[in-house]
Amino acid sequence: MGRKIPDLVLVLCIFSAAVAADYVRPQPRKTLDFPWERKPSSYPQQVHISLAGDRYMRISWVTDGKSSPSYVEYGTSPGRYDSTAQGESTSYSYLFYSSGKIHHTVIGPLEGNTVYFYRCGGEGPEFQLRTPRAEFPVAFAVAGDLGQTGWTKSTLDHVDQCKYDVYLLPGDLSYADYIQHRWDTFGELVQPLASARPWMVTQGNHEDESIPLIKDGFQSYNARWKMPYEESGSSSNLYYSFEVAGIHVIMLGSYTDYDEYSEQYNWLKADLSKVDRSKTPWLIVLTHVPWYNSNYAHQGEGDGMMQTMEPLLYAAGVDIVFAGHVHAYERSKRVNSGNPDPCGAVHITIGDGGNREGLAHSYKYPQPEWSVFREASFGHGELEVVNSSHAFWSWHRNDDDEPVRSDQLWITSLKSSGCLTQKQHSLRKILMAP
Template sequence: MARAAVAVLLLGLACAHAQSYTLDLQQPQKSVPYNTVFNGFQGPAEEIPPTDPLVAPPANLGPYTPWSVHVTLAEGGATGSVWISWSTGQPSFVNNTAQLPQPSPANKYADDYPQPPKYRFAPQTPDPASVASQVSWGLFSGKYLSTAVGTARSYIQTYLFSGPTFQSQLFHHVHVTGIPYGKKIYYQVGDPSKELSGEFSLMLNSSLAPYAGNYPVKVGIVADVGVTYNSSATYQHAVAHDPDFIMFYGDLAYSDNYPANGNLANPLPTPEYALTGVTQGQTFQPHWDSMTQLLQGSGAGASIPYMFLPGNHEIERDEQLRTFQAYTNRFRSPYEQSYSTNPLYYSLDVGPMHIIMLNAYGGPVPNTTINTNITVLQAAAELGNSGSILNPNGNYPFSTFGYDQFNWFLNDIARVDRGKTPWVVVNWHQPPYNSYSTHYKEFECGRLEIEPFLYANGVDIVMHGHVHAYERTFPINNYAVDQCGMRWLTMGDGGNIEGLYKTFAAQPGTCSCTPVFNSTYGNGCPCQNTSPTTTPGRCSTFQGTDPATGNPLWAPVNGAQPTFSAYREPSFGHGILEILDDTNAQWTWYRNQDGEAVSSDKALFTRNTAACPNKLMPKYTPPSKGGLFKHPTHTLPPALVNHLNNASAALTNSVDVVVNHINAAP
């Protein structure tokens, strides 16, 4: 009887809490333009110097001193688990210059290249077996009755033909299991025979227990944070709201905004891919240490569990075309438990949520150095999605999930049991729905690929970073407001060095002409509201028509807020998602103004299961022979089939408009 009374009381509190937020579908649109005076209170996106205590390595850092400690949320059951990660040692560089030692058979790198060779000794990182990776923990301060042991790893970022080669320190990762929910634990990390850290503490709140129905669940949301003073403010404001955990949607450090020597004023010559003439983007790897130190300090990374996914600034191709090295070595994801074979994408059941973390840059990338006997354009093509003909040298490719990841996604989402995890949240870096001029419709091909599956499976919320501003949509499917669709949230406003994106799509004075369409539309092509991008690999779709010309619209006229957009504002900040019960969640976005976290946008999200059969997917039944299968095979309810057929017809009509428009072009 007492438990029932408590349950009724909690439900009443949740409903009362929800009533203080207005349902998003009942709110008017709001568009807040950038204001020099108002936004100036945030200060510039000024990088924190590496000597600042916010980001500097610990004093008296020795070869075995643990530093940059952070916690990643892992799978749970009756008890919880986390990955605890840290660094030991310091990074170093090997300079590729003429005074390097003369060649020997062990260090020769010339056989594959027809031009005069350069030689070097193979760089060496610390031996991972030389330092133990151990976490000692317990329920009382100073009394560690449990021990977990993990492994260490390191990496090399090579610029063999020009520029320094980076040799990392060791990165330790330990899986700590059996953590009781709702109780604080105390822990130390390090090698007991060499050096241990000070004491840290963390608590996995009972709301994180999968399928337990413990509400509310409070989630902090950040992305594109970087290492500026605004980044620190974003972390601190998010932590001040005492979230159960924090999700970070990519672009963590922005190390690739720096040359390989870290000196913006006097950068090194741009390195190239194996003497092909194709240059590559540089990156200053020690900047990652500033990021992880800021995460441990301002972000309370050793006490609050995080979940991470990669963005484009994590790609960081080196001369051997290796990607995501800093990210995958420094951060540990619980990918194995969701049958993923790749640490860049995974899923996790957290409380009442099934959370899917995807890699927007997951297409194939060659593992070998580019053949030297090819042209620059051929080299760019060989880079695959890790580059493009227009941009072969940057860390900024076209986006693709890739076959393996997309097939894993279809299998993963088909296994969701809405009776256990009523909320399904999917996340990746690039937003399909974005009404800012920067990155506008950049992910349109990806949207056309994945959105029908998101809708068919009743996904509730989709979140992103990438665009350095804030935007929230209404429930949307294929650009139309649909109460059964997904809420899309863009949270790339974490405070990074590149600053805010201040202008909206097709806003007068912000558009550039695309000559190939100028002859079609005339009038000097003042804005691209009717002119799709000419960039290869970007899908151009149209929504509505221009009342003045009758032409289909690729972007809103004169920067108008599109109908899918509920709220948009170019300010730094963070979000808090609070799941109140099986059908209600409240969303709050806080801007970093005046040094305080100011609530700017609030909305109630409701899962209308009565009107939306896609929100009540059937209970998952494993394949008869076990293992994974290629596509979802369960039978859909007739009401859902009709609902999906209508949505599919709308999508087909949209594609037909694109095809007809292209065919009609001269």
């Protein structure tokens, strides 16, 4: 007769088996290996696009040749370019690494929901992009903490299957982590998607490559991923805003000063004061570090920024706040000051794009009252803003087919709920404060 298993151990075994049956944590994956291929010095590489103000788009690419031109030819028919735009270029050195020539060219004005064909620097293949719609409905794909692993590739494959106008990335792009050629391989990995739809990104901790000899820890990120900060009145590429149809999107910087005396905070006040909610009924914010997080990973890291900025976002009537950093998915109720509030924002942590560090699977119990759904899986989200009052959010696991929705929610805008009328006085008071 075998030895009797103690009751407590038996219970724990049964519980562990049940948990394992429910979800098996994927193992961390190494960074993908990319074959090196010699190309002509003026051949455009790492092509990606971003919004650059109303009806304008920025085309960015890299060439090995330092004398390569920075112009873009474009038009609405394949191989026929009736417009040309001249841009700018930059480069940088980081210890023993020297970047290629990094080009940024703004094209436009462009028509909404229109396919344009373009060529960079008169060399290489023809690319095509579709501009976002100028009116509702508008769709966003969302996933942070991408990296360049097998899970990243799976996420990108899923995103490629969904119909979206703009991709939103709340920080941690390449996971280069000081190894500069990984910025290049990341650019090549995302080019098929990023050259066809605008990618709007903000910085994460893995973009900060500070060392004693390098004054600007974000020089690689800033040089390669130029966002419309100047167009939105910001003095830093680490925070900016843009609009798509009736949606105002604010990208905040978790790794630059954010206290009440900072340039970012003052810019945010000025930016919010310009938002006309009768024309842009939706207000969305992205930041890297989540303010509402019931995972043990990075617990409390967003508290300082939340304490400073949440009153301002609450008074302005922000509808949704997306964050990354935690390698898992979590969605909240409308919340403010740590408590459910029908006039607060829905907070969504979606740092589940791929990375190389694995998933953050340890959650705090009991689950907070404000937390609705949480799971440690790789995936992406889709936000379809249907009209001025309603948007549909869905989250999709990589382990499932893209059409499968693992979490979903209809969101009613605060503009249509009556909350903004109640907040007008408090917002004016905050915006007028010195």
